[in-house]
Amino acid sequence: MSVLVPLGGDLPEESRALAEALRRLFDGLGISVRRYAARRHRDPGSLSRFLNGTRIPPWEFVHDLIRDVAEEQGRAPTPEAIELMRRLHRTALAYGGSALNRVQALEDELADADRQSLRSAALVRALEGALADTQQRATDLELQIRQLHGHQDRTAAEKNKALQLYEDQVTALLRERQDLMEQVEALGEELKDAHARRVRAERRCEELERQLVAAEEQVPQEDTVAEGPRAEPPAADGTRAVRPGPDGPRAGAPAADVPREAPSGERAPARHGLDPRFVFETFVVGDTNRFAHGAARAVAEAPATLYNPLFVYGTSAIGKTHLLCAIGHHAHRTRPGTRVRYVTAETLAHEYLGAGRGRGLDAFRRRYLDLDLLLVDDIQLLTGQGGAHEEFRRLFDELQGARKQIVVSSDRPPKQLAHLGDRLRGRLESGLITHVQPPERAVRVTLLRRKAEQEGIDVPPETLDHIASHVQRNVRELEGALVRVRAFASLNRQPMDVQLAAIVLRDLVPDRGPSREEDAARRIIEMTGGYFGVTAEALCGKERSRALVTARQMAMYLCRELTDLSTSRIGQLFGGRDHDSVDYADRKLRALMAERRSIYNQMTELTARIKAVDGPPTDRWV
Numbered sequence: 001m002s003v004l005v006p007l008g009g010d011l012p013e014e015s016r017a018l019a020e021a022l023r024r025l026f027d028g029l030g031i032s033v034r035r036y037a038a039r040r041h042r043d044p045g046s047l048s049r050f051l052n053g054t055r056i057p058p059w060e061f062v063h064d065l066i067r068d069v070a071e072e073q074g075r076a077p078t079p080e081a082i083e084l085m086r087r088l089h090r091t092a093l094a095y096g097g098s099a100l101n102r103v104q105a106l107e108d109e110l111a112d113a114d115r116q117s118l119r120s121a122a123l124v125r126a127l128e129g130a131l132a133d134t135q136q137r138a139t140d141l142e143l144q145i146r147q148l149h150g151h152q153d154r155t156a157a158e159k160n161k162a163l164q165l166y167e168d169q170v171t172a173l174l175r176e177r178q179d180l181m182e183q184v185e186a187l188g189e190e191l192k193d194a195h196a197r198r199v200r201a202e203r204r205c206e207e208l209e210r211q212l213v214a215a216e217e218q219v220p221q222e223d224t225v226a227e228g229p230r231a232e233p234p235a236a237d238g239t240r241a242v243r244p245g246p247d248g249p250r251a252g253a254p255a256a257d258v259p260r261e262a263p264s265g266e267r268a269p270a271r272h273g274l275d276p277r278f279v280f281e282t283f284v285v286g287d288t289n290r291f292a293h294g295a296a297r298a299v300a301e302a303p304a305t306l307y308n309p310l311f312v313y314g315t316s317a318i319g320k321t322h323l324l325c326a327i328g329h330h331a332h333r334t335r336p337g338t339r340v341r342y343v344t345a346e347t348l349a350h351e352y353l354g355a356g357r358g359r360g361l362d363a364f365r366r367r368y369l370d371l372d373l374l375l376v377d378d379i380q381l382l383t384g385q386g387g388a389h390e391e392f393r394r395l396f397d398e399l400q401g402a403r404k405q406i407v408v409s410s411d412r413p414p415k416q417l418a419h420l421g422d423r424l425r426g427r428l429e430s431g432l433i434t435h436v437q438p439p440e441r442a443v444r445v446t447l448l449r450r451k452a453e454q455e456g457i458d459v460p461p462e463t464l465d466h467i468a469s470h471v472q473r474n475v476r477e478l479e480g481a482l483v484r485v486r487a488f489a490s491l492n493r494q495p496m497d498v499q500l501a502a503i504v505l506r507d508l509v510p511d512r513g514p515s516r517e518e519d520a521a522r523r524i525i526e527m528t529g530g531y532f533g534v535t536a537e538a539l540c541g542k543e544r545s546r547a548l549v550t551a552r553q554m555a556m557y558l559c560r561e562l563t564d565l566s567t568s569r570i571g572q573l574f575g576g577r578d579h580d581s582v583d584y585a586d587r588k589l590r591a592l593m594a595e596r597r598s599i600y601n602q603m604t605e606l607t608a609r610i611k612a613v614d615g616p617p618t619d620r621w622v
């Protein structure tokens with residue numbers, strides 16, 4: 001809208017003020033009137049008149065100019081600047097213009113006021129709404145707070161009730177626990193007693209079983225040939241006992257007390273738990289055992305001076321027990337009065353557990369601390385039950401401190417005896433460690449020749465050589481092979497030549513890794529049980545019916561012959577029996593096979609069946 005301003009005459013003050021403000025604003029654009037008029041499509045004349053105050057421009061022009069100047073200066077027009085110009089423009093219209101201008105100005109102002117009033121009314125409405133909302137929310141929250149307070153009170157009351165209940169229960173349980181702990185203590189004592197009684201009863205059973213079998217064998221039987229002098233049964237304490245003569249132990253024994261060679265399958269009375277057959281004189285020396293033999297001799301000749309302890313290790317049946325016993329015999333023979341004891345680690349642990357506490361334990365300790373020479377076989381089988389490792393370590397320290405000799409054997413080097421604990425293992429490593437390896441061929445031939453001589457049989461050298469070349473790892477297996485060849489030859493009335501040996505030995509000794517030996521033994525037990533119609537559990541159990549005893553002995557014999565396991569380990573697999581039981585079964589079966597065709601046939605058939613199967617035993621054994 002264009003506004004007319006009166007021409008000529010004095011300009012009203014208000015118009016001049018507006019024109020002055022417009023000119024200052026326009027200067028901020030930094031361009032000429034003409035150029036600005038061209039850019040905004042305006043008439044330059046009118047534009048000049050606005051600026052010199054001769055016409056009052058419409059508000060839109062003023063507003064545009066404010067915006068253009070702000071843009072030119074790189075900013076937005078400030079509300080204060082707009083308001084200032086608005087006031088100047090209104091004043092100019094009101095006082096500097098015509099009546100029409102004034103009407104127009106008042107209308108503008110009214111419109112502004114109206115807009116303002118509308119805005120204020122809208123604001124009032126919005127605020128009223130917001131107030132109502134806020135009040136409503138406050139009311140809601142108040143309600144929620146009251147509900148939560150109620151809930152909180154109820155929960156606290158319930159919690160207090162539950163806490164009280166728990167406290168009552170805890171008090172009752174604590175009381176019950178105390179009672180139970182007292183009962184546990186009492187039962188523990190009873191259990192210890194019962195355990196000791198069980199160990200004693202087990203030993204008694206073993207002993208009676210041997211006596212029973214020995215007694216049975218005295219009774220003449222149709223199919224049985226007398227067995228000759230019997231082996232001395234082990235004493236209840238697990239060592240092999242001295243059978244006293246009428247005047248005390250071994251009256252009339254040779255002056256030097258040299259154990260005589262016992263014929264195969266029999267055992268002369270033993271002394272100090274030492275097997276009388278195992279002396280240095282009967283030990284065949286070769287490259288694989290020379291060092292161990294030399295160390296054993298040195299220890300036997302001067303106990304507790306050179307190597308203490310002496311630790312001998314190697315696989316099964318390569319002469320470790322033989323060397324231990326030989327040391328004992330030699331020491332005893334050359335220094336009469338030397339107190340020697342040979343014991344398996346298993347027996348040692350049993351004795352310790354059976355000793356209990358108090359006097360029993362004192363007696364146990366005295367029995368060992370009185371010794372001059374302690375020979376412990378199969379240390380790998382020393383159980384840690386009831387602190388047996390610690391006890392043995394203590395005995396070890398005291399004996400060593402008192403300059404008493406200790407000799408220990410094992411199927412593995414001390415480093416691999418982690419289960420004995422670091423302290424005991426350290427003691428075992430502290431002396432001389434010797435490794436015995438399976439004998440070389442020449443030694444094996446010598447051993448076979450000697451065995452044949454003892455048995456009084458004539459075996460051609462080439463047959464001995466054939467056997468020696470086929471059975472390499474285990475002397476027990478080697479001797480077993482000779483027994484088999486002999487039995488087969490005698491039953492078939494054939495000469496013991498190489499052909500016959502080849503037939504008997506075919507597949508006799510399987511090539512099996514050591515880790516599978518126990519699996520193999522378990523399979524043997526299962527299959528022998530199956531063959532005789534009894535379970536493996538019964539075979540390893542305590543029942544002693546005649547049929548079961550024979551089947552059990554056959555299984556033991558086969559385990560010994562067909563695996564590399566030590567006799568002690570085999571005994572363990574048979575329900576925790578000791579190695580004497582296995583030795584006894586072995587001797588008995590050898591004799592029976594040579595005498596009774598039925599037994600030989602059964603053993604041959606069973607062996608063939610066992611060899612035909614190659615796989616792990618069933619889960620029952622796992």
Ligand SMILES: Nc1ncnc2c1ncn2[C@@H]1O[C@H](COP(=O)(O)OP(=O)(O)OP(=O)(O)O)[C@@H](O)[C@H]1O
Binds near residue numbers: 439443565568
């Ligand atoms: N070098 C040897 N000279 C004479 N006999 C030997 C020799 N090596 C082993 N033997 C004989 O072999 C049989 C088994 O030996 P021994 O009982 O000493 O074995 P071991 O190594 O202790 O085995 P295990 O750990 O299974 O008991 C014994 O009859 C023993 O006399």
